[in-house]
Each structure stands twice: as structure tokens, then as C-alpha cells.
Amino acid sequence: MTERVLVVGTGQAGFQLAASLRQKGFAGDITLVGDDASPPYQRPPLSKAYLKEGNEERLYLRNLSFYHENRISLLRERRVTALDRREKRITLDDGRHLDWDILVLATGTRIASPPIKGVSLPGVHALRSIEDARRLRSEMATMRRAVVIGGGFIGLEFAAVAREAGIEVSIVESAGRLMARAISPQMSTIVQQIHCEHGVSIFLNRFAASVDAQSDGRVCGVSLSDGCFLPADCVILATGVIPNTELAEAAGLSVRNGIVTDRYLTTADPTIHAVGDCAAFPDPFGPTLIRLESVQAAVDHGRCLAEVIVGRPAPYAALPWFWSDQGKYKLQIAGLAAPDDTARLTQTEKGGQVVVRSRNGLVTAVETLNAPAVHMSARKLLADGPARDIALSI
Ligand SMILES: Cc1cc2nc3c(=O)[nH]c(=O)nc-3n(C[C@H](O)[C@H](O)[C@H](O)COP(=O)(O)OP(=O)(O)OC[C@H]3O[C@@H](n4cnc5c(N)ncnc54)[C@H](O)[C@@H]3O)c2cc1C
Structure with missing residues (x-):
């Protein structure tokens, strides 16, 4: 059996692979190397509960004792700078080398910094790491007005928390609707209405041209390409x-x-293997390669690859699913729709919203808002791929 598994990246996917390997009886060496200073943690609360409550302990996937007890070497604040495939060896940023029998790339993603003037000014925040969330949370104590550039999940989750804290929020989105890459136009409209009712100002089809500063260098607002200026003391x-x-x-x-x-x-x-946000893998239910940015994929990849490594390989076949908490609204998506899949909106008896996406008469995905039971039944329905919707109880 393989002796040394070396994992680059200490996020959700790298952690899950290491934990699953031990659960499945792998007895060799496991080393997790990551450039993060913190032990492996979950990112979803960073834009939700953590911003409200600031409870860091809840973020960690396990206590440090877990790694010791499970003989998982955890190398923190160490960046991997190169892979030598011939020697099966990585180079670390301190010049050291580590050898692998199996190498797992779990390197995740990083913020795409847009070509907008002023994005490195103090007062401009990204939200990816625990350090980002700490900084943003501490500024929220005195923040009055925030501009969010980007109307996707993370921007909207921040907007919901910020409104609850009494902060004025504007969102600038270059597309014609919110979360356009991930959900149907119908669900975008519903979510937009909810945020507007909570006092968020939403600017669609608009481009942020620059983040502007006052004379002391601090952010004072965002200029849009149509000349409009949105005042702010913080930009996300x-x-x-x-x-x-x-x-x-x-x-x-x-x-x-x-x-x-x-x-x-x-x-x-x-x-060499790849798992989580950084992997482009064959869609289990379609002909293309897909890349997902979700806890579900990170966890299921980790579990699947652990089976491969311990010698019980099965092709990756998990259904994609996702959630986003925006204030008291839980948006959930089961399955993967193509942009031109049809969308049928219905309401549950309890007032939840459901959008069923279909192609060629088969359901490809189900989007729900505050309808967790329908989400669970959609996950069962779609477990083996696109399906007729007879089993979906709304
Ligand atoms: C604020 C926020 C909210 C989210 N909310 C949700 C949600 O509600 N639902 C959901 O399903 N998903 C959510 N996600 C997405 C989810 O957290 C990610 O899909 C998941 O964390 C991916 O895990 P990963 O291990 O693939 O990557 P990551 O968690 O990004 O971990 C990769 C790690 O590798 C490190 N690394 C990269 N290159 C190197 C190198 N050369 N050397 C050493 N280390 C390296 C990175 O610094 C990072 O620590 C959210 C993400 C964020 C940021």
C-alpha cells in the first residue's frame, strides 16, 4: 500500500481527504501543507454567523489534538513553490523538500482582483480567509455605509448581515441580475426583492470604475462608469x-x-490528484468537465479520493448541491442546470419558493428558498442524475 500521502492545501478538501484516509484505515504517513496560519477551518460562516458572532472556535474543523491523535502532520504557514514530478518531491518556501508517493492538490481558489482603480486602498475588503473576516468584522463595529462590488452569494450574504447591523449597503453588479451564474432569473428576482425590502440599494448592469479615497487615503466611495458616485466608508x-x-x-x-x-x-x-475548488473533473451526469466551488464537492471529493487511495476505487458520482444563508432566507440548490434550462416557479404551502429547472423533459436542478424539505426530496430525486419530477413533492 502507498506509504506517503502529501496534501497541498489545508482547506475543506485537503482536511476531508486526510480525515477520510484515517477513517478508512490508511496506515501510511499523511502530511497536510498549507500557507494558512490557522488549522483547517470552514469558510461558509465567514460571511454569515462569524461576522455576527465572532466565534472563531466554531470555525475549526477539528481541535489540534485530532491531528496529533490521527498522526496527520500539519504544516501551517508554509507555501509550496514547486513540484518535481520526476523526483516526486515538492519544494517549500523555506527551501525544504518533501517527497510523495501520492500527491493531492487541494489548493482551492483565490479572489479574482478586478481591474478597478483603488482596490488596494485601506477600507477595501475581500472575504476569503479567517484573517479577511477578522478585519472586516472589526471594521463593521464603526461602519456606516458599505458598497459591495459583485452581486453573487458572498456579496449578498455580507449585505444581509450588514443590514441587520444597521449599515447602509449598496451592491454594484455588472450583470443584469443577481447570482446570474448560479440560479434562474426567477429566483434572482425573488432574492433581489427580498434584499430591496431590507433596504439594500442594488445597481444592476453597472460597472465599478474606481474606489475613491479622501485626503487621508481612506475609502470614501465608489465611482461607477456612468459617472454615478456611491459614498462608502468600506468596500467589499x-x-x-x-x-x-x-x-x-x-x-x-x-x-x-x-x-x-x-x-x-x-x-x-x-x-497526482486534485480535489475541491481547484479540480476540473468530469460531470458525473454530463459530457463536460466541471469545477465547483462548494463544501459538498470538497467533502465528497475528499471521501471519494480516500477510497481510491486505499484501493477501493469508484468513479466520482456525487450530486452537486449548495446553500447560501442570506438573513433569515436559506437558498438551496440541488443539481446543476445549464443557463438555458427551463425554469418553473411554484410556492410551497408554507410560503417557500421552488424553481424546477428542466431540459428535454427531465429535471436538472431544483432551487429552493426556505423550503428545506423540498431541497432534500430534490437531492433524492436527482441522486442518479436528471430525472422525471414525479417523485418531487412540493
Ligand atoms: C466567505 C465564503 C463563504 C462561503 N459560503 C459557502 C456556502 O454557504 N456554501 C458552500 O457550499 N460553499 C461556500 N463557500 C465555498 C467553500 O468554502 C469552498 O468551496 C471550500 O472551502 C473549498 O475547499 P477547498 O479545500 O477546495 O479550498 P480552500 O478552502 O480554498 O483551501 C485551499 C487552501 O490551499 C491553500 N493553498 C493554495 N495554494 C497553496 C500553495 N501553493 N501552498 C500551500 N497552500 C496553498 C490556500 O491558501 C487555502 O488555504 C464559501 C466560501 C467563502 C470564502
Whole structure:
């Protein structure tokens, strides 16, 4: 059996792989190397509960004793700078080398910094890491007006928390609707209405041209390309992420919007795998490669790859699902719709909203707002791929 598993990235996917390997009886060495100073933590609360409550303990996936008890070496604040495939060896930023029998790239994503003037001014925040969330949370104590650039999940989650704290919020979105990449136009409209009712000002089809500063260098607002100026003492960059693929690319592995793998999450080099946000893997239910940015994919990839490594390989076949908490609204998505899939909106008896997405008469995805039972039944319905909707009880 393989002796040394080396994992680059201490996020949700890297952690899950290490934990699952031990659960499944893997007895070899496991080393997790990451550039984060904190032990592995969950990111979803960073834009939700953590901003409200500031409870850091709740973020950690396990106590430090877990790594010790499970013989998982955790190397924090160490960046991997190169892979040598011939020697099966990584180089760390302190010059050290570590050897692998199996290498797992779990390098996640980073914020895509848009070409907007002034985005490095003090008072402009991204929201990806625990440090980002700490800084933003401490500013929220005195914040009066925030502009969010980007109307996706993270921008909207921040907007909901900020409104609850009495902060004025404007959202600037270049697309014609909110969360346009991920949900149907019908659900976008419902979510937009909710945020407007909570006092968020939403500017669609508008571009942020620059973040502007007052004479002391601090942010004073955002200028839009149509000349409009939105005053703010804080700006949140929520413009999406890009996968961390540079190590793989420099090592000659195939990269197409993610590190390309087969159905066993294995790259063209049989000793190297990719999991989580950085992996471009075959859609279990379609002909294309997909890359997901979700806890579900990170966790299911980790579990699936652990089986591959311990010698019980099965192709990755998990249904994608996702959630986003925005104030008292829980948006959930089961399945994966294409942009032109049809969308049928219905309401549950309890007032929840459901959008069923379909293609060629088969349901591809179900979006729900405050309808968790329908979400669970959609996950069962779609577990083996697009399906007729006879089993979906709304
Ligand atoms: C604020 C926020 C809210 C979210 N909310 C939700 C939600 O509600 N629902 C949901 O499903 N998903 C949500 N997500 C997405 C989810 O957290 C991610 O999909 C998940 O964390 C992906 O895990 P990962 O391990 O693939 O990547 P990551 O968590 O990004 O971990 C990768 C790690 O690798 C490190 N790394 C990269 N390159 C190197 C290198 N060369 N050397 C060493 N280390 C390296 C990175 O610094 C990082 O620590 C949210 C994300 C954020 C940021």
C-alpha cells in the first residue's frame, strides 16, 4: 500500500481527504501543507454567523489534538513553490523538500482582483480567509455605509448581515441580475426583492470604475462608469474567485479552468490528484468537465479520493448541491442546470419558493428558498442524475 500521502492545501478538501484516509484505515504517513496560519477551518460562516458572532472556535474543523491523535502532520504557514514530478518531491518556501508517493492538490481558489482603480486602498475588503473576516468584522463595529462590488452569494450574504447591523449597503453588479451564474432569473428576482425590502440599494448592469479615497487615503466611495458616485466608508470586493492551478501548470499537468482530472480525481500523472475548488473533473451526469466551488464537492471529493487511495476505487458520482444563508432566507440548490434550462416557479404551502429547472423533459436542478424539505426530496430525486419530477413533492 502507498506509504506517503502529501496534501497541498489545508482547506475543506485537503482536511476531508486526510480525515477520510484515517477513517478508512490508511496506515501510511499523511502530511497536510498549507500557507494558512490557522488549522483547517470552514469558510461558509465567514460571511454569515462569524461576522455576527465572532466565534472563531466554531470555525475549526477539528481541535489540534485530532491531528496529533490521527498522526496527520500539519504544516501551517508554509507555501509550496514547486513540484518535481520526476523526483516526486515538492519544494517549500523555506527551501525544504518533501517527497510523495501520492500527491493531492487541494489548493482551492483565490479572489479574482478586478481591474478597478483603488482596490488596494485601506477600507477595501475581500472575504476569503479567517484573517479577511477578522478585519472586516472589526471594521463593521464603526461602519456606516458599505458598497459591495459583485452581486453573487458572498456579496449578498455580507449585505444581509450588514443590514441587520444597521449599515447602509449598496451592491454594484455588472450583470443584469443577481447570482446570474448560479440560479434562474426567477429566483434572482425573488432574492433581489427580498434584499430591496431590507433596504439594500442594488445597481444592476453597472460597472465599478474606481474606489475613491479622501485626503487621508481612506475609502470614501465608489465611482461607477456612468459617472454615478456611491459614498462608502468600506468596500467589499465580492467579484468571484479563480482556481489556484499554477503549481500544476508549471509541472506540465493539464489545466482548463481547474486542474484536469479523470473520474477518479486523478491527473494524467497517476501519482497526482486534485480535489475541491481547484479540480476540473468530469460531470458525473454530463459530457463536460466541471469545477465547483462548494463544501459538498470538497467533502465528497475528499471521501471519494480516500477510497481510491486505499484501493477501493469508484468513479466520482456525487450530486452537486449548495446553500447560501442570506438573513433569515436559506437558498438551496440541488443539481446543476445549464443557463438555458427551463425554469418553473411554484410556492410551497408554507410560503417557500421552488424553481424546477428542466431540459428535454427531465429535471436538472431544483432551487429552493426556505423550503428545506423540498431541497432534500430534490437531492433524492436527482441522486442518479436528471430525472422525471414525479417523485418531487412540493
Ligand atoms: C466567505 C465564503 C463563504 C462561503 N459560503 C459557502 C456556502 O454557504 N456554501 C458552500 O457550499 N460553499 C461556500 N463557500 C465555498 C467553500 O468554502 C469552498 O468551496 C471550500 O472551502 C473549498 O475547499 P477547498 O479545500 O477546495 O479550498 P480552500 O478552502 O480554498 O483551501 C485551499 C487552501 O490551499 C491553500 N493553498 C493554495 N495554494 C497553496 C500553495 N501553493 N501552498 C500551500 N497552500 C496553498 C490556500 O491558501 C487555502 O488555504 C464559501 C466560501 C467563502 C470564502
